Amino acid sequence: MMRTDQLDMLPMLSRGKHRNPRRGACFMELASFLAGERWSDRPRCTHPLLAHLARLVNDCTSDAARPALATMIPSVIGLVSDDPRWNHEIAHLAARRALPVVAEETQRALAVGLLSLDRLLAPGDGRDPDTLRGTTAAALETVPLATRWARDFVARGVVGPVRFHPGPVILDFAIPGIAAACVPDSDERLRDLLDSAIRLCESLRGRSDAAPLLPEQWVDVCRPATVG
Numbered sequence: 001m002m003r004t005d006q007l008d009m010l011p012m013l014s015r016g017k018h019r020n021p022r023r024g025a026c027f028m029e030l031a032s033f034l035a036g037e038r039w040s041d042r043p044r045c046t047h048p049l050l051a052h053l054a055r056l057v058n059d060c061t062s063d064a065a066r067p068a069l070a071t072m073i074p075s076v077i078g079l080v081s082d083d084p085r086w087n088h089e090i091a092h093l094a095a096r097r098a099l100p101v102v103a104e105e106t107q108r109a110l111a112v113g114l115l116s117l118d119r120l121l122a123p124g125d126g127r128d129p130d131t132l133r134g135t136t137a138a139a140l141e142t143v144p145l146a147t148r149w150a151r152d153f154v155a156r157g158v159v160g161p162v163r164f165h166p167g168p169v170i171l172d173f174a175i176p177g178i179a180a181a182c183v184p185d186s187d188e189r190l191r192d193l194l195d196s197a198i199r200l201c202e203s204l205r206g207r208s209d210a211a212p213l214l215p216e217q218w219v220d221v222c223r224p225a226t227v228g
Helices: 004-008 027-034 048-060 066-076 085-098 104-125 134-141 144-155 167-180 186-204
Strands: 131-133 218-220
Touching: 027 048, 027 066, 048 066, 048 085, 048 167, 048 186, 066 186, 085 104, 085 134, 085 167, 085 186, 104 131, 104 134, 104 144, 104 167, 131 134, 134 144, 167 186
Parallel strands: none
Antiparallel strands: 131 218
16 A cells, blocks of 8 residues: 555656656556556556556646546556457447547548447347447437448448457547547546546446347437448
8 A cells, every 4th residue: 555655756647658757657657556567658457448548638638637637547447358348338438429529520530430339339239230329329410421421431341341449549539639629628528538438447347248228229220322
């Protein structure tokens, strides 16, 4: 257990990666320290995609608002799993939160990602891949033009076979997109996203599968027509 004097000596949160505490610390570097691991921004104590989200939120939050993130650091310690659903759910959450506020070009990329994630989540939800989660549908409805573009893009078969999980790329679009959005509360949105992702992982921890959605929570969708 850490002593009070040790807590007082911890560096303030700052952007980027740091060689040691004397040079500063990011969110995940302090998590590695609190967990008793080697100093690193990629500690084993936290799920890799959740840690990626935390690093991005740390770096994209303003200097004035970043200290408020510190209270969440202990919460990410021990949130680990090899269940692939964690990747799907974390990325799905980030895409949904970012879609309404990011720039149009980013909306298109996130809409494609959200459609892909929804299909990945379908088996665990116990639903047909040609139906959307209610949360997916609600997010896409906020950006109708980007959604239409994304459906056309997918229908053209441009995506091809998936060789890696899209989660990191989706976060790379979503988090900086929120930070750059023309909204007065971007810092609050980023902090709330990280807090929600932590609570999401806490709810998934120890469960092999999330509870299936009920049929009334699904939204029927038609396959997009092939564009000639």
